[in-house]
Amino acid sequence: MKKMLSFVLLLSLAACTRNLSDNMMNDSAALSERIAASRLSIDTPALVTVVEESGVWKLKRNGQNYIVKGVAASKSINADPGYYLTMLESFSGNTIRTYSVTEYTQDILDAAYANGINVCLGLWVNREADNFDYNDTAAVQLQLQNLRDQVLAYKDHPALLMWGIGNEADASYTNLKLWDAVDDIAAMIHTEDGNHPVTTMLVNSDQAKIAAIKSRAPNLDILSINMYAPNLPNVLGNLQAAGWEKPYMITEFGPRGTWQMNPEPSRILPWGGLVEQTSTEKAEIYRSAYNQHIKANFINGCLGSFAFVWGYQTHGAVRTWFGFHNTEGRSFGAADIMKRVWSDWYPANRAPEIVSRNNMTLQGQHAEDAIYLTNGTQYAAAVVAADPDGDPLVYEWTIVPEGGAGPGGGPHPGLPGLILANGNANVSFTAPAAGAYRLYVYVKDDHNKVASAVIPFFVQ
Structure with missing residues (x-):
């Protein structure tokens, strides 16, 4: 592991190069002190297990029940993870998910640990849609070896909760050997790291796909679905119809995506512009999605979820469509809603509202x-x-x-x-x-x- 000093230097550099508020800078300084204070136990990994008790699947961290109250991490947190993860803790979140191992991974893990936040660490898996060939055994083996190196580098970090194999590697895929490769990665992780479970994140809950995963990737502990407002209610039924018998998570959720507008033509303007909801309207969608289709299914195998996206959005057709923050680090009402559904309490001060x-x-x-x-x-x-x-x-x-x-x-x-x-x-x-x-x-x-x-x- 890198020395903690590197993280402190990164925060100092970020403070000089990003246009963040004074509050963010103060929080970063406080975070450095918290990391230093926790350094003595930085090398102690958590033991995370998936168990079935009285017919209900549960996630346990060091023997204690753990519901994932999570957010997907935007790339925007890279320059100042301390600020955004301190804020997540204040909103009663307990987990973030990342999408790949990068030069920022160590800093994000360290900042998460200092704030009592755990991490579903993403391992990027190549996509057939990006011209990766799963018939090329040499390329598949090289990918496996690269991911082994990443697992060995971070498996003992105490902020690590679980591993996420790929993100929507199934987007427009045709080659079922993808699931053989995913299973090989999952088996490798179980060999190298006996402390943390493994999942993979899908682009949808297609029943035939889930049946193929069940058959070809038995080493997965959890199945994860990225699913937005219109189709989220279908996930549990599709999993059950496909015969999935292990637990699952919702690893992205939020308002209707920009790619899902066709069913409502009035929302697509003649020149192709998309009609966007107010931040208050979006917040209410997070509330209903969580309460009706995540929390309600804790007894049906759902281990928790990750709302999309913590920080501000850095890709997509409309860069303000998702995101719990603006570029100044101010939080929208959706963050208040997540505090409410995670803890049953609103924050002491709430965001302004534009109702409609x-x-x-x-x-x-x-x-x-x-x-x-x-x-x-x-x-x-x-x-x-x-x-x-x-x-x-x-x-x-x-x-x-x-x-x-x-x-x-x-x-x-x-x-x-x-x-x-x-x-x-x-x-x-x-x-x-x-x-x-x-x-x-x-x-x-x-x-x-x-x-x-x-x-x-x-x-x-």
């Missing part, structure tokens, strides 16, 4: 109205927001090009010179050059919380 898309207008029209503007003309927009705690609110409006990304792949920071009057619930702006855009409003309180709403528009 109808609470934001552009020239009196709403997001679904397919709004066309004229280049160089001035327009007006407005939003209705409220704060559950009565905090003072500041309104930040910005215009971004459709599909545009900002530095590091995150949300676009906004085009300069277009907003004529900012800071209030009403705004005036000048329409940019011809093309597709999104008008955002971020409503901020004085407790590091934020709400958002958006209207797409097209300039002719």
